[in-house]
Amino acid sequence: GSSLEPQERSMEPPAVPEEEEPLTAASGPEGQQLFGYVGIEAVLDQMKIKTMKMGFEFNIMVVGQSGLGKSTMVNTLFKSKVSPKSSQPGQEERVPKTVQLQSVTHVIEEKGVKMKLTVTDTPGFGDQINNENCWDPIIKYINEQYERYLREEILITRKRKIPDTRVHGCVYFIPPTGHWLRPLDLEFMRRLSKIVNVVPVIAKADTLTLEERAEFKQRVRTGPRGARGCPMSPPAPLKPCAPQIQEDLRTHAISVYPQEDFDQDPDDRALNDRIREKIPFAVVGADQEHQLNGKRVLGRKTKWGVIEVENPAHCEFPLLRDLLIRSHLQDLKDITHNVHYESYRVRRLSESHRLALSPLNGLPPAPPAAPTAPPQRCPSPA
């Protein structure tokens, strides 16, 4: 049988072909004009389906003194009993003598998307009398995960999917003193923000009124004048002054997430500026539900009222959750991979002569350059 048009066509005079039309309309800088529809969008659908099928890993670390509600916060974030609380009876939690790191992994699923969540807790941090260098075990842990990934990456026969244990975000809990950042806070954030995404939060913010919160944030952002940690004069009257806020953070070389340097385009910048204005978030954690006005709400019940965790008028927990999970989760991972991990890799490659890649590089090992500018963002090969 013929595969051409049905027989009736042969009754009509053959169609006249059009003049061969130019198939490309004016080609703008963006590319050629299409005459019809190819269906490239389908690629995106494939990616989505694949992401959903594969599931993904997400690793966060919580740092702060004991009793600041870290575990409760994690449980509230992920709406499941991910972390065992130190306040529970039966948890033989004596304050460890040194900083211990404990990682717990859970697989949680939502609407067909699977997440392998690992939460690393740091009991003992800041709890000693002498807390000097208490950040060292944490820095060591973070670098160990980078090392692990690097070693997998340089193997001759690599895994198809390298397991990712790198810390994507480090939530740092600031006690709600209402005064200044303590030297420990400054020291920690300064060192860690160089190697990992640091998200500072004001913990147990329900002990602060709204005014006290605003004032505290202002101070956290601005920092005391003069010697670190020593206010030289009573705090200046509240006058939110954006350039100064950023400047003071920068003076201490503390670049918290979302870092300004990594905004990719004006849209990103606008979105992230709004977030940066509110950092650090004043959060309250709760894993108990209460009945309020006919609804079940997650919150803390006191004699003077119920503090609703998910109510933006009560605390900024929703902002933290949205940032970490709903909007910037992938970004946290991307920056970890493209910036922090790459910095680590460059340092290691520069140091070591014995890595398997050296014969291919043909590069003489360069002395590790002291980073004067923060690490730049680069597109991911993976």
Add this chain to the structure above:
Amino acid sequence: QFSDSAGYVGFANLPNQVHRKSVKKGFEFTLMVVGESGLGKSTLINSLFLTDLYPERYIPGAAEKIERTVQIEASTVEIEERGVKLRLTVVDTPGYGDAINSQDCFKTIIQYIDNQFERYLHDESGLNRRHIIDNRVHCCFYFISPFGHGLKPLDVEFMKALHGKVNIVPVIAKADTLTLKERERLKRRVLDEISEHGIRIYQLPDADSDEDEEFKEQTRASIPFAVIGSNQLIEVKGKKIRGRLYPWGVVEVENPEHNDFLKLRTMLVTHMQDLQEVTQDLHYENFRSERLKRTGK
């Protein structure tokens, strides 16, 4: 924005985050076309992507072809559709199969593919990984002539040499020279010979539970795709369509009853990501292991 139904955390939104970033970043894809001259490769590529990649084509005469060796010509075009950007590079291989003695004609091609792997390996191993460009060949359309009785010796040799380096998608060109029966016979013949020689062509991944299982099966069953390309627009029943006008009728490019063009295009577009992944996870990793083993630690 998100319904705070009890228990809803919100990470199910991750695919959308990835989606948004991908749209911003755009995609890169490199497609190689291999086949003897005159099999309609350029016309097909233009039809597939609705572009004119070869505006000023120069077709050499027979005398010139005698001396010709295989050239590698890469052209890049940026295609944007509904906000999604695709940077498509088509690698053409004029001269393939032209020479009287075609013994060495795929050496150049193998070398090109290896060079892209080598370059990527070098970039990936370097200190500055900021601007790695992926020029690796993600897919190779191999054009089989409809005039023979199956694969020619050159076809077999080529595919055996390349199946470990690139995803091969065999295509029967100029399918309008065959009736449906002849087409089916040729397809079966080609598939038998492919299996006989242990040639590994690109396999479509299994359908997901929510994808059209039947559609996937139909697509799979049509390989090798028998296609027709055309740069001409013809008016049929009041519509302008791409086709070839013969005295006995019009062959429509986008008519699934006439040829497998739509199937090929759909397959390509919906599997672009998979093609890239197989290139990365299989072909590139093989190259890399071999290369690193050779260098020795």
